[in-house]
Structures are given as C-alpha cells and as structure tokens.
Amino acid sequence: MKPTRLILIPGLGSEPAPFLVIADGGVRERGMLALDAVERPELMRTVAVAPGADVTIRWLDLPPGGPAQQRAAALWMLKDSLAAPADRLAVALGPVPAAGQPRLVAVVGLSLLQAWTDYLDALGVRADAIVPDALTVPEPEDDDRLNAVAFGPAMALRGRGFAASAQPDLVDLLAGSRRVTPIEDGDAVEQSLIDAALSPPVNLLSTQERVRGVSRRSWGLAAALGGLLLVSPLVLVAAAAARDDMSARADAGRARAEIARAAPDLADRPDPVEALRQRVRAAPPAGGAIAATAALFAAVEGVQGAELDLLIVDPAVGMKASVTHADYEDMQLISRAMRANGLQVTETGTLDDRGRIVSDITIGSVR
Template sequence: MKPTRLILIPALAGEPAPYLIIGAGGYVLERGTLALDAVERPEAMRTVAVAPGADVLIRWLDLPPGSVAQQRAAALWALKDDLAAPADRLSVSLGPVPVAGEPRLVAVVGLSLLEAWSDYLETLGVRADVLLPDVLTLTEPLDESLTAVAFGPSVALRGRRFAASVQPDLVDLVAAGRVVEPVDDPASVERALVQAAAGPLLDLTSARVREQAAARRGWGRAAVLAGVALVSPLILMIAGAGRDELAAARAQDQAQAEIARVDPELARTPDPVAALRGRVRAAPPPGGVMAATAALFSAVEAVPDAELDMLVVDPEDGMKAAVTHPDYGDVKVIDEAMRASGLSVTETGTQDDAGRVVSDITIGAAR
C-alpha cells in the first residue's frame, strides 16, 4: 500500500499547513508542516486535504432515484432556501449511496472557495486527490450526542446525520439541548483523521471542478489565444513564442486589432477577446443542434447499457450532456461514433456512482 499524505488547510491562507504521512495499516510515518515559501517541493503521493468546514453546507436529504447529475440537481432544489449563491456558482458532492429508504449525505460549497483552496495547495506544491470538510473526518456517534473537535478557530460538531462547523460561542445554540462530547486528546483526533483519509465519505471537488480549476490556472491565456487562432493563426504563433508579459500584451493588442478588422461588432464590446471566446464556445455543432442531438442519441444507443441522463444547449456554454455507462472506455467509443458525423466528444468530468460511471461531455466539431 502506497503512503497517503493528509493535509489540514488552515483557516488563514498565509499560515503553514500541518500534515501527516500515513503508511500501510494506518500507521503515521511522518508529521510536520508545509510552508508556503519552502524551496523543496513535497514528494508526489496520494493526498487527502481537509478543508475548514465552516463554509460547507452539509445535509442528509431524501433524494429521488436517478443519476448523479439528477440527484445533484434535486439536492440544490431541496436546499434552495438555505443557499445564498446561485446554483452555477456552487459545487454539489454526494456521499455513498445509502440503503433503500435512507437519506443521502450531501455537501454544497462555493466554486470560488474550492478554487481558493486549490490555489493554496498548489502554492504548497501539492494537488489534492480528495478534498474533505473537517467535520466529516469525525465518526458519527451511535447515540444522540454531538462530538466536538476544535479545528482552528471553529468547532466541528458531528452527530447522527448531522455535521456542522461553528464558532465556539454558538456550540450550545446549535446543540439545541443535545449532549456535547468534546474530544481534546490529539491522539484521538489523529486517529479519526487517519481513518477519514483511508475512506473519505465524499470528495468536495468533482473531477469536473478539478479540471476547470486546472484549466483556469494553467491554460487561461492559452484558451484566449486559441479562440483568436480562428481569426489569425499568425497571432497565435507570435503570442505562443512570447515568454514574458510584454510579448503577451503585444499579442493581445494585435488580437484585438485583428478582431476589429474581421468583426467590428465584436470590437465594440468591452473585452473583444472574451466576447470571441464566448462566441466560439457557444457556437452550435456542425449541422446544427438537431443533427448533433440525433448523432449523440445514436452513439449512446450503440454502447451497451449506456444512458443519456441530460442534454443541455446553452447560449453561453454550448452543447453539453451527461452520460451514465458501465466502463471508462465507453466515452471513447461514443466519440468515435460521433466523428463519423463530423462531431467530437470531449470528456470534462467523470464520477463513479454505485458501480456505474457518470461522464460529463461537451459536443463540438471534430478536429
């Protein structure tokens, strides 16, 4: 068994992060802290990051049967009165599939906060394979009491189908008469962390969110220039050759000038490059939406036991779908079938759901 690194993300971004290295059998091999200004990068290994739970909404909900995407949507609808942000700014994570008739664990967190935690970990030189709120590292008690553990400035409270991180002066109010059992022994807290690292109840960052965050950080500028390439490949060559800010700025000016020449309407927008990116991203697939839909239905039907869960055509985001299928290689089969119609499928997210695979895909022109 390869070792696992567990990192505690602090409440303040400028603080170092405590960590454990956990070996086979759950034994702690190393303890320490990761500093933001460390010269040496940590060793690559499976990493479980524990995030402050105060900004994570956790509930157990009775969800209707359906795919992962459908249950996420149902969870957002059920929690609409408890959420301050619009749905497109939130990430919904689901816990293990419960037995029939039991509620399912649901966690909701803002995408901006996920990105901030990811950026912090990247500064440390690590990437989280699993991101878990601190309160879900605690074991659910068997009775109606609440287990309380201090994580930084907050207190994590764990009960039966209950989990919340609150300020210390709100513990009694949230407990609402239930007995609160504080856990002050560091060894007990460490054992709970080790157990959570071995079998996390959920992952706050779905594959789709991780890929989007990586794209924003590593390919943000490349994505802008790739859109410009449809107008002028020469501009892309000039910009790609530039390694400093001066070259990038010059390429941006040239791109805007070329956009103004080709499409004056785009040039009148506040950010012509961003407007062009939006136009390219939302452009309908070759042959139109109806032809693409028919091709997708045929491609999915050709894969045994595959189902099309959701199909969305959005003016801003283009044509997207969610497909449930048995094997990870099925998306490649669907893509090959779509290419016969001049289309392609790009997998933007994948998640396991009770032995099935749920893939988020985008439909576009074949290259």
C-alpha cells in the same frame, strides 16, 4: 499500501499547513508544509481537510437516479439554504446508502474551493480529495449527543445525520438539546483523521470540473430537474436520457412552471428566473438594515487593512457594498464574522486594483 498524505488547510491562507504521511494504517511522518519552502513535497496520494464553516452538509432523501440528477435534486431541496446561484456551487455526494436511507450531500462555493486548491498548489501539492473538517469527526452512537473537535478557532460538530463547523459561541445554538462531548485526546483525533484520509466520506473536488462545464444552467435547470425528480422516478429516467438534448426553450418552460408555483406574480416577467434571483437578493437581512450595517462595519474593522468603500441599501436591489482589502482570504474572514450575526455575504465581483483587491458583495439573511 501506497502512502497517503493528509493536509489540514488552515483558516488563513498565509499560515503553514500541518500534515501527516500515513502508511500501513499508521503515521510514517508528520510536520508542517510552508508556503516559502524551497523543496517541493514528495508526490503521493493527498487528502486535504478544509475548514467546514462555509460548507453546507446535509443528509437528504434523494429520489433514485444518476449522480447528475441527484445533485440537481439536492440543489433544489437546499435552494432556501444557499445564497449563491447554482453555477457558483459544487455539489458532492457521499456513498450510495442502503435502500430507504438518506444520502450525504456537501455543497461549497466554487470560489472557496478554488481558493483551497490554489493554496495547495502554493504548497506544491495537488489534492486527490478535499473533505470538510466536520466529516472527519466520529459519529456518536446516541441521537442526543454531538462529538466536537477543535480545528483552529472553529469547532467541528458531528451527530447522527448532522455535521457542521462553527465558532465556539455558536455551538450551543447548533446543539440545541443535544449534549456536546469534546474529543480532546490527540490520539483519538489523529485516528479519526487517518480514517477519513484512507476513506473520505465525501470529496468536494469530485464535481468541480463538472460544475464549471455547466455554468450556464444555473438554478433554472436545478429547479427543472429537481421538480421532475420529486414527481416520479419514471420521469427521472426520461430526464436522465434526454438532459443533454434539452433545448433552452424546454429549460425555460420548466423554470417558468416552478416560478409560477412559487411566485405567481413573477411568472409573466420577461426573465422570471432572474426576477426571482433579484427578489431573493433584495430580501431584507435579519434584524433590518441598521443591524446589518453595524455588523458589516464591525466585520470590516476586524480585518487589518480592509476598508468599506461603498454601501447601498435599496428596497429594490437589497443591501450591497464594496470592500477594499489586501488578501483574497480577507473576504472569508468578513463572511464568517457576518455569518456569526445571521448574515450571508455573497461576492458578486472582484477586481485587482494596483495591488489592492476590491470585492463587490451583497448581504442577506442566512437561509
């Protein structure tokens, strides 16, 4: 068996990455990969484990169909839980389940996925697969239990049909009535990582180029295909055969039909899809603008060198801000701090201004 390299992507892009080299089911080598290393790592199959706090993981009852249709259906089912537009998301599917069983789905922002691949490039490696840390935790046998493994400052949780990563103070909230069982045995954690590297439960890279290639289709197409899939498997077959030939008028018609059902007052707008997006973006954040503003100030102050340049609170456009910071990873820290307060940060623009980075963001509730 050819060796496999397992890399743990750290929470901060300036930190080195722990790695294992797996051969014949055991660990042949372990160490740290540094960003400033002179020698480049040996070429081999590489699986990276990424922080899972910003990865949405669900088990969904998807209708029959090909991968493209099931990804579209998954996006449509999760539309209320995802703040970013469809063209900024990568959707990965787990193995095809047995008949009647839900399928594993993982969704991550393309910008974050690109940041991870850029980090790995800086280490001198190219990943064949990227797996969120929560999916490396062994699934418990009991429905009322969650297994937990610490990855840096975050806790990865795994239950029956459940996986998520969060800060330790949110574990009880996520667990609910389920009992949390920490896995602290280093050998057990290492073995679960080895198992995930040899057989990744999902690969976030599997649709990266596909998503980029269809960036113009956005939520309108996801709504159209998702709506068709939920209506009839027979219509699904027709949609799969004809999707590459669908005209812009047909896409717009389906999108209008979905919007007319969900928000009738927007159906007659010149661009109802964009009107619906604006409504979602302008929705008031949890706790109101004052609580959101306080959370944003605290999150920005918690990142060294970050400054809040602009803050706009307008019922028509929602809550927007501009933040100046030093590293691209800073926005991940701010986003995680806001998420801990029930708020979602979405980057709408990034500008490199003479060595400083200016990020435009919108702030809304975690949905």
